[in-house]
Amino acid sequence: MVTVTIITIVVILGTLELSNAAVLHQMRRDQVTDTCRTNSAVSRKRRVLTPNDLKHLVVDEDHELIYCYVPKVACTNWKRLMMVLTGRGKYSDPMEIPANEAHVSANLKTLNQYSIPEINHRLKSYMKFLFVREPFERLVSAYRNKFTQKYNTSFHKRYGTKIIKRQRKNATQEALRKGDDVKFEEFVAYLIDPHTQREEPFNEHWQTVYSLCHPCHIHYDLVGKYETLEEDSNYVLQLAGVGSYLKFPTYAKSTRTTDEMTTEFFQNISSEHQTQLYDVYKLDFLMFNYSVPSYLKLE
Numbered sequence: 001m002v003t004v005t006i007i008t009i010v011v012i013l014g015t016l017e018l019s020n021a022a023v024l025h026q027m028r029r030d031q032v033t034d035t036c037r038t039n040s041a042v043s044r045k046r047r048v049l050t051p052n053d054l055k056h057l058v059v060d061e062d063h064e065l066i067y068c069y070v071p072k073v074a075c076t077n078w079k080r081l082m083m084v085l086t087g088r089g090k091y092s093d094p095m096e097i098p099a100n101e102a103h104v105s106a107n108l109k110t111l112n113q114y115s116i117p118e119i120n121h122r123l124k125s126y127m128k129f130l131f132v133r134e135p136f137e138r139l140v141s142a143y144r145n146k147f148t149q150k151y152n153t154s155f156h157k158r159y160g161t162k163i164i165k166r167q168r169k170n171a172t173q174e175a176l177r178k179g180d181d182v183k184f185e186e187f188v189a190y191l192i193d194p195h196t197q198r199e200e201p202f203n204e205h206w207q208t209v210y211s212l213c214h215p216c217h218i219h220y221d222l223v224g225k226y227e228t229l230e231e232d233s234n235y236v237l238q239l240a241g242v243g244s245y246l247k248f249p250t251y252a253k254s255t256r257t258t259d260e261m262t263t264e265f266f267q268n269i270s271s272e273h274q275t276q277l278y279d280v281y282k283l284d285f286l287m288f289n290y291s292v293p294s295y296l297k298l299e
């Protein structure tokens with residue numbers, strides 16, 4: 001009798017927790033919908049999406065999942081999980097997959113690789129989710145990763161040289177050639193320069209989430225947050241029916257970009273540039289309910 005009661009209580013508590021999560025995620029979805037509606041001029045500039053817009057949507061046919069990956073928001077670990085899910089037994093532990101292998105595009109199928117009817121069917125019936133992060137923390141994380149580390153020169157060559165050429169007066173020949181010492185101030189000036197996005201779309205590491213994942217066109221079932229990464233990730237895995245054997249890898253990355261770090265980086269940015277930068281990322285702030293950072297001095 002006692003045992004039965006205890007089991008009942010545990011089941012009820014479990015259900016309660018689940019419904020709290022369900023309420024939270026419903027609020028997050030509503031926030032996206034409301035932001036799309038009140039900013040329709042910007043958020044729905046284009047009325048329809050083309051397959052080319054769906055390159056970030058990773059598909060898992062076996063569990064009927066679609067994950068829109070956003071760089072600098074735990075996307076390596078989530079790509080690892082998607083490889084476990086789609087691997088049909090090839091992998092069991094996500095951490096056995098090397099990071100660089102998780103980023104080989106041939107290892108995961110994206111939605112743009114399907115025919116239009118197949119795309120529509122999957123968008124309609126699969127569980128769709130994405131993970132977001134405080135926009136300026138993500139931006140500082142991208143800057144630190146791509147411009148302050150020496151191990152990969154491709155971003156220095158591709159973007160650094162361009163940024164220095166455009167933003168630095170009196171740049172040395174060496175800086176112009178290497179592009180490896182971009183200052184955060186110069187990076188910000190490049191992002192707010194209207195020429196930049198007229199020339200080509202932002203690189204995915206600093207592109208807005210709404211431009212990568214199109215949340216005003218695609219109705220995501222679940223918006224996960226970097227700030228509650230493990231909890232939200234395990235909730236997704238639970239909803240996908242794999243929570244009993246697959247968990248989000250726990251890891252403590254000491255080099256992780258924090259709010260304090262972000263505050264420091266923004267100290268050198270003029271309030272004029274802060275205001276313009278906020279405008280570039282404003283929809284991401286609103287859609288995903290991030291408040292205006294307290295360190296900003298907006299005009």
Ligand SMILES: *[C@@H]1O[C@H](CO)[C@@H](O)[C@H](O)[C@H]1NC(C)=O
Pocket residue numbers: 027028031289
């Ligand atoms: C938005 O954030 C505020 C403060 O962090 C919180 O109180 C509120 O519930 C959130 N709203 C949604 C829709 O998530």
Ligand SMILES: *[C@@H]1O[C@H](CO)[C@@H](O)[C@H](O)[C@H]1NC(C)=O
Pocket residue numbers: 152153154155
């Ligand atoms: C360097 O970055 C580029 C662009 O992201 C990528 O294609 C390339 O594989 C990277 N190289 C190494 C050695 O990680």
Ligand SMILES: *[C@@H]1O[C@H](CO)[C@@H](O)[C@H](O)[C@H]1NC(C)=O
Pocket residue numbers: 169170
């Ligand atoms: C550029 O360098 C020249 C010569 O060293 C100097 O006279 C000038 O003031 C510098 N301009 C700027 C904007 O730093």
Ligand SMILES: *[C@@H]1O[C@H](CO)[C@@H](O)[C@H](O)[C@H]1NC(C)=O
Pocket residue numbers: 184264265268
């Ligand atoms: C801010 O600017 C100062 C002076 O140019 C520089 O020494 C410092 O490294 C900068 N801080 C950051 C976080 O970029």
